[in-house]
Amino acid sequence: MTELERHTYDVVVIGAGGAGLRAAIEAREQGKRTAIVCKSLFGKAHTVMAEGGCAAAMGNANSNDNWQVHYRDTMRGGKFLNNWRMAELHAQEAPDRVWELETYGALFDRTPDGRISQRNFGGHSYPRLAHVGDRTGLELIRTLQQKIVSLQQEDFEATGDYEANLKVYAECTVTELLKDGDAISGAFGYWRESGRFILFDAPAVILATGGVGKSFKVTSNSWEYTGDGHALAMRAGATLINMEFIQFHPTGMVWPPSVKGILVTESVRGDGGVLKNSEGKRFMFEYVPDVFRAQYAETEEEADRWYKDADNNRRPPELLPRDEVARAINSEVKAGRGTPHGGVFLDVSSRLPAEEIKRRLPSMHHQFKELADVDITAEPMEVGPTCHYVMGGVEVEPDTASSVVPGLFAAGEVAGGMHGSNRLGGNSLSDLLVFGRRAGMGAALYVDSLAERPKIAEADIDAAAADALAPFELEGGENPYTIHQELQQSMNDLVGIIRKEEEMEQALGRLSEFRGRIAKMTVEGHRQFNPGWHLALDLRNMLTVSECVAKAALLRQESRGGHTRDDFPGMNAEWRKKLLVCGLNADGSVNVDEKQQIPMREDLLELFEVDELKKYLTEEELPA
Numbered sequence: 016m017t018e019l020e021r022h023t024y025d026v027v028v029i030g031a032g033g034a035g036l037r038a039a040i041e042a043r044e045q046g047k048r049t050a051i052v053c054k055s056l057f058g059k060a061h062t063v064m065a066e067g068g069c070a071a072a073m074g075n076a077n078s079n080d081n082w083q084v085h086y087r088d089t090m091r092g093g094k095f096l097n098n099w100r101m102a103e104l105h106a107q108e109a110p111d112r113v114w115e116l117e118t119y120g121a122l123f124d125r126t127p128d129g130r131i132s133q134r135n136f137g138g139h140s141y142p143r144l145a146h147v148g149d150r151t152g153l154e155l156i157r158t159l160q161q162k163i164v165s166l167q168q169e170d171f172e173a174t175g176d177y178e179a180n181l182k183v184y185a186e187c188t189v190t191e192l193l194k195d196g197d198a199i200s201g202a203f204g205y206w207r208e209s210g211r212f213i214l215f216d217a218p219a220v221i222l223a224t225g226g227v228g229k230s231f232k233v234t235s236n237s238w239e240y241t242g243d244g245h246a247l248a249m250r251a252g253a254t255l256i257n258m259e260f261i262q263f264h265p266t267g268m269v270w271p272p273s274v275k276g277i278l279v280t281e282s283v284r285g286d287g288g289v290l291k292n293s294e295g296k297r298f299m300f301e302y303v304p305d306v307f308r309a310q311y312a313e314t315e316e317e318a319d320r321w322y323k324d325a326d327n328n329r330r331p332p333e334l335l336p337r338d339e340v341a342r343a344i345n346s347e348v349k350a351g352r353g354t355p356h357g358g359v360f361l362d363v364s365s366r367l368p369a370e371e372i373k374r375r376l377p378s379m380h381h382q383f384k385e386l387a388d389v390d391i392t393a394e395p396m397e398v399g400p401t402c403h404y405v406m407g408g409v410e411v412e413p414d415t416a417s418s419v420v421p422g423l424f425a426a427g428e429v430a431g432g433m434h435g436s437n438r439l440g441g442n443s444l445s446d447l448l449v450f451g452r453r454a455g456m457g458a459a460l461y462v463d464s465l466a467e468r469p470k471i472a473e474a475d476i477d478a479a480a481a482d483a484l485a486p487f488e489l490e491g492g493e494n495p496y497t498i499h500q501e502l503q504q505s506m507n508d509l510v511g512i513i514r515k516e517e518e519m520e521q522a523l524g525r526l527s528e529f530r531g532r533i534a535k536m537t538v539e540g541h542r543q544f545n546p547g548w549h550l551a552l553d554l555r556n557m558l559t560v561s562e563c564v565a566k567a568a569l570l571r572q573e574s575r576g577g578h579t580r581d582d583f584p585g586m587n588a589e590w591r592k593k594l595l596v597c598g599l600n601a602d603g604s605v606n607v608d609e610k611q612q613i614p615m616r617e618d619l620l621e622l623f624e625v626d627e628l629k630k631y632l633t634e635e636e637l638p639a
C-alpha cells in the first residue's frame with residue numbers, strides 16, 4: 016500500500032490562476048468544501064503575467080459597445096470556429112465579472128469621469144479592455160486571493176478553522192486523476208519540496224491548469240505550461256478539441272537570446288505603437304485580408320486619425336487579430352526586410368511623449384531597459400512571433416464547464432471552444448472569470464446530484480504511485496532535459512507558425528521516437544526537490560499535447576486563425592463545420608476524430624450581415 020497523506024473534499028480545483036481561483040470561490044460560496052492545488056507558489060500562476068487587460072463590453076469608453084458587438088468581434092477573431100454558446104455567455108457575463116472584481120477589492124484604471132477605463136486591443140471594435148496599467152493580471156490575482164482570504168476569515172468565525180472549507184495546497188503537482196467506474200473519484204499528486212505523495216478524495220475535479228507553451232522553443236509562457244491539465248483530462252477519458260490552433264503572439268522579444276519569446280504586450284500597439292520593417296515602412300497596410308478590409312484603414316493618415324476619432328475613421332492595421340499580424344511579421348522577415356536580430360521594429364517612441372509611455376506602459380519600459388538595454392521612449396523595440404496561447408483544450412459543455420467524464424470540469428486556458436481558431440487579446444482574462452465561476456457552479460450542482468460518493472480503489476493509488484516513480488527505476492537512460500530541448504525544437508521548426516504536410520509528418524515521426532525515449536529516461540537522485548524528476552513527469556504530458564497539435568494540424572486541410580498551412584492557404588467553409596476531437600488510445604497514443612459543429616442559433620446568426628457570413632459559412636448554413 017502506497018504511503019501518502021489523504022484529504023477529503025467536495026471539489027478539488029487544480030490550478031490557482033484566474034480560472035482556478037474564481038472556480039474555487041464559487042464552489043466554496045455554493046457551500047462545498049474546496050481544495051485549490053497548484054504546482055507553483057500561490058500567487059505565481061501565469062495569470063499574474065497578463066498585461067493588457069480584461070475584455071468586457073461595459074461601454075465606458077464608447078457607449079456604442081455592448082455584448083452583441085463583443086460577441087461579433089470574438090466570432091470574427093476565432094474565424095467562426097468558436098463554440099458560439101461559450102462566446103455568447105462570455106460576451107454577456109464579462110461586464111458583471113469585472114464589476115464583481117471591484118466588489119472584491121480590485122481597482123481598475125479610471126476614465127476622467129471616474130468609470131473603469133477601457134483600452135483598445137486588436138480585433139475589438141471599441142476600447143474594451145479594463146486594465147490596471149500594463150499589470151492587469153497581477154491585480155486580478157491579488158484580488159481573487161484577497162477574496163479567498165476573506166472567505167477563510169468567515170469560515171474562521173463560524174468554525175474556528177480558517178481552512179475548514181477552502182484550503183490551498185501550493186507547490187503540489189497533480190499527476191493523475193482517479194475514477195470509480197466512469198466517474199471522477201479524486202486526484203493523486205506529490206509535494207514538489209519533499210516528493211511525498213498526496214491524495215485528494217473528491218467527487219468533482221475542476222481543471223484550471225492553463226496552457227501548453229513549454230512544448231515550443233520560443234514562447235511567452237512560464238515553466239508551469241506543460242499541458243498537464245490537457246493530458247490529465249485525456250488519461251481520464253475526456254476529449255480535447257481545436258488542438259491544431261496555437262496562437263503565436265506577433266510581438267515577443269527577439270533579443271538577447273536569453274529572453275527570446277518574452278511577451279511585448281499588445282497594449283503598445285493599442286496605445287499607438289506601429290510596426291515597421293528594416294526599410295522604415297509601416298508594412299501592415301499590405302497585409303489586410305479581404306474578410307477584414309472594410310474595417311481597417313487604408314492610409315497612415317486615416318489610421319492615425321482613428322486614435323483620436325474612432326467613430327469616423329477605420330482602425331490601424333497594426334490592430335488586426337494576432338494571427339494576421341504574426342503572419343505578416345513572419346513574411347517580412349522571410350522577405351529579408353527584418354531587423355538585425357530577425358524581427359521587425361515596434362515603435363512607440365516617435366508616437367507618444369516619453370512621460371506618457373512610462374505612465375501607460377511601465378512594465379514594458381522596465382522590461383526592455385533591464386533585459387535588452389533598450390529605452391523604448393527613445394528607440395524602437397525589435398519584436399517577432401512567440402508561442403503564446405493554446406485555443407485548444409478540454410471539450411466542455413458551455414453552461415456548466417463539464418467534460419464528458421462525470422465529475423470532471425475545465426475552465427480557463429485548459430478548456431477548448433470559446434476562442435475558436437484564434438483568441439482576441441483580453442478575452443482570456445474575461446474567459447477565466449466567466450467560466451471559472453460557471454465551473455464552480457457546475458461542480459457544486461454535480462456534487463449535489465450524487466446519490467453516493469465515488470470510491471477510490473487502493474490499486475489505482477498504487478498504479479499512480481508506480482507511474483510517478485518509474486523514471487527512478489531505470490538506469491542508464493536518457494536525461495529528460497535533452498529530450499525536452501529536442502521536443503521543443505521539433506515543435507517550433509515543424510509544427511510552428513507556417514505548417515507543411517511533409518514537416519508535420521516528420522514531426523510525428525520524431526514524436527513517436529520521443530515516446531520510446533521517454534519510456535526509457537532516467538532521473539538521478541531522490542524524490543526531495545528534484546527538478547529533473549518533475550520535468551520527467553511533465554514531459555509525458557508535453558508529448559501527449561504535442562501529438563494532439565501535430566496530428567490535428569496535419570488533418571486540417573485549410574488555414575484558419577492559429578493554423579496556417581503553406582499547402583492549403585485559404586479558409587474552407589466545409590472545414591469550418593468540423594471540429595477535430597482528440598482522445599487517447601489504450602497504448603497512450605493520440606487518435607483524432609472529426610465531429611460536426613452545432614450550427615449557430617438563429618438569433619445569434621442574425622447579428623451578422625449575410626454578406627459577412629458568406630465569407631465563413633457554407634451556402635446551406637446561410638440564413639434563408
Ligand code: FAD
Nearest residue numbers: 030031032034054061062066067068189225427428443444
Ligand atoms: P494559469 O493562470 O496559468 O494558472 C494555471 C495554474 O495551474 C497554476 O497555478 C499552475 O501552478 C497550476 N498547475 C498547472 N499544472 C498543474 C498540476 N499538474 N498540478 C497542480 N497545479 C498545476 N490574457 C488576457 O486576456 N489579457 C492579457 O492582457 C494577457 N496578457 C498576457 C501576457 C502574458 C505575458 C502571457 C504569457 C499571457 C497573457 N494573457 C493575457 C493570457 C492569459 O494570461 C492566460 O491565458 C491566463 O492567465 C490563463 O489563466 P488560467 O487560470 O487558465 O491558468
